[in-house]
Amino acid sequence: MLVERFEGPEKLLVQALLSGIHGVHRALEVFRKQQRANSGTSLDHFIQGFCKDEVTCAPGPEKGPLFTKPLVCLFPRLFQQNLLEFVYHLHHVLPQSTLRHLLDCIKQDCPPNSWVSSLVTQLERQLGIDQEKPLFSAQCGQRLTKLIHQLPRSDEAGGWASCFNLPLSSAPHSGPALPGVVSQRKRKSSDIYQDLDSEETSQNKRMRGNICADEDVGTQQELSKKEDAPDALISSEPIDPPPDVPRDALPENIKVAVLQLKDLIESNSEWDQSSSDVVKVLNDCDPAQLEVVCSTINLPKIPEHILPKLCSSVLALSPDLSFSTATTFIRNLLLEKILSLSEPASRCLVTTVTSLCSRYPRPMCHALFEHVLEDRNIGNLQADLLNKLVESCLDSHYKLQTLQMTFKVQWNEAVLSIIHCLLDSKLDISEELFTQFTEQLMSQASAFTKSVKFAKMLLTVLTKYNSSITATHKHTLSNCLMLNDTFLKKSLQAALKRITHT
Template identity: 60%
Template sequence: MDAGVLSRFDGQSKLLVRSLLSGASGAHRAVGVFRRQQRANPEMSLLNFIKTVCQDEVICSDTEAQPLVVKPLVCQFPALFKQNLLSFIYLVQPVLPQASILHLLKCLSLDPRPNPWVTALVRQLERNMGAHDEEPLYTPLCSQRLKELSQCLVGVGENGEWAKCFSRQTVGAESQIASSLLEPGMQRKRKSSFVALDSDGEETGQLSKRIKTDVCGSAFLDAAEQNAKDVIAAEAPAEDVQPGPDSPRDALPELIKVSVLQIKELLESQAEWDQSSIDEFKVLIECDPGQVEIICSMLRLPDLPESALPKLCSSILAPSPDLSYSTAATLIKSLLLEKVLSLSEPASRCLVTAATSICSRCPRPMCHALIGPVLEGKNIGNPQAELLNRLIESCLDSHYRLLVLQITLKISWSEPVLSIIHSLLDSKPDLSEELFAQFSDQLVSQGPQFTKSVKFAKMMLTVLTKYSSHVTAAHKLSLHGTLMLNETFLKKSLQAALKRISHM
């Protein structure tokens, strides 16, 4: 961009301009810049920025024979800037007067070299404000190509659905396309995919393949390929494409969607996070449980690399001393559960650090959202048991250790589970008579499958030494039968410990 054009803007507006020129994510970057400017100066307004891009400029003609023309400054910017600008305006529309937006749209309509995609976005914004509902979003050239395409597709489906779809003159489908592209928080999309033009998802997704394999002749292929290029070129500035209107994310307010985009940029950035970056995570505290679940899905938290977990968990916990139970449980499931369940070797330092930080601050949701599901999982192994033992020993007080012990009474035991139970008992939580009776029954019922298990024998020895005061005559009798089945080198020690327990 010519430095002379940038000189028209004040310092804050220049940052917005550079953001909008920065590529496919320019609109989202501009929103981030604007939000930071607002935090620094609550009186910050976009009116000066809009006024500048709308001011008249003399545009030189391509040839000397043509006179100079006066057009708005925005017309001198590339199409990518205009597309990002319109998406940015959509995202911040609530803070702008409608008159200013309409004035900007009018200026864009004066562009001597209109871009079809910019034109469609302008019309969509006008529709949002109740203007020009009758105008279709597609250009006359696009309409002509769609008609040519429909003629070649006659009879493709059972009842000629493709022909009917492309020959319709209604604007509903095109409106849906533009609406989805204007919405924030767009997900990554492969560049080779097409925008769906109807609701027939599977057939529509194969449109590009059908075009290339159709036998209508080279003339049709040329026209279709050119039309495809136009569509892809229009999509290119927005690598992230919104899901359809039925997506759960549509339930999120616009401001929350913007915050999610900022968090997504932070997660993808290699730069250090400052306090303003950490403040972005306050949105998780302000959302209800359903919204938090949608946000976790949009951010794809289960797919984050483990190296990003410590910084992310620290930032999530920083804004508030206490996350709600439901919010914490949802975050734990998204961030940690899948990674812990899939461990095939000892947990990495990053995973341990992240799990420890959350467990220390949110022990109850950690027990229900991570420790419980891992214990109940069929494939729990030594890596999982080692991590859970670290969490139990370093983060959980007696109350939550009892909670974990109660969970173990509802599952089938395995060698890794035995090590966790032993760790729990070794810390000597305060067992009630009722809980000890349940645990004793579990020992007797599951003992026969561990006759050769040293871990089971060590756990039994802990019970007989540290909890001897809990052992009643009935317990002693049932435990004696279990010890008789033991085949480990600890059998005599177990029998001696049981014999030392006396009753009145």
């Protein structure tokens, strides 16, 4: 009945968020498709709908007095968790007042749920509210401390490894600490990434999430649906390349799988289910081992006609690749091929890149977009391929992330093409980011006085983003136009003159 409070596209989002442990991923997919169909899609009205008061009564066989409660508090706890994680990923396109209102409404729910409370705190930190408030309660902290004292020391035989059913060589060697320290050496706390678009479901992460979040009575089933503590959502730094690992140091099971995969690639035979199972070795490697695997099978040099078969097997893996594994795999498989393009990308390459970007957008941004943009030899062939991905695979969040990447590189005509493609999709740019962009325009303008592509990009800014242009922005853009020496200068000046700043 609660779903019926919503209509049309908003109802589809609610149904997606109600679909259990995959609710966030599905809701993001639904919203992405809605944005493609209508670039003006807004979440503000959708979120405000959850803040409306509803008449209800206390649960139980006996009818109690009626009272009002925000609609969001009437939904199941798992839905509230999914909604908060969904909002976290898209908070940059929502007014802060709307977010604050939603958080205030959720905090009215009683008794509070530990996961919901942690996610609320995480979002409040994002909004600059109470940065010192811990993500877990004092009771949870006491239980963690008690658990740590009950576990064996990490430097003794068995130690932490026995608790996680891992080889002793994989166990951490530091003393016990609070959440975030209980992790394998292969995945440092600073390298943990939560990408809900790719639904990381590594067994070791799930075990750690269950231990650190066990606060509510009878929540074991609920905890199995969540894989990481909310503070893992904060990280956005790329993973450092892992140290070299001797090939002989690979475990025997990985060595065997690598040889099978290498033979499969070199034989050009048909891939059946048993062949696809070999690709599961990717999920068995830590980052350093994966680099050795990629080198052993010479992943950068795989013939392009093999790419769709390999890609299909990777996409069929369960669980999905973790962020670090997907990033390493994509970088090794695709980066060299794309940077060395001397003719338009083949159909096999385009299909592979598009499929991987749709499933793993965040690893693709770090492994491919970032490195291609940084390459001084980037040309139109690379730009055309990246533009296809921007148009067909990336949602607004990753488009904004890609735009920010362009602030760190020297622009050329190819980079201008990518920026123009990003802007043409009508991004929902915050005032702070738009200010950074206009400053970047000003700093680069002197190198493109006769560039028609730069002039067209400026015209897109003045026409599609006129509502975002303040008096300060208008002054900066006016200085850019003074340097322009193309046939579009009069059109640019006319567009700038029509803008009434706020």
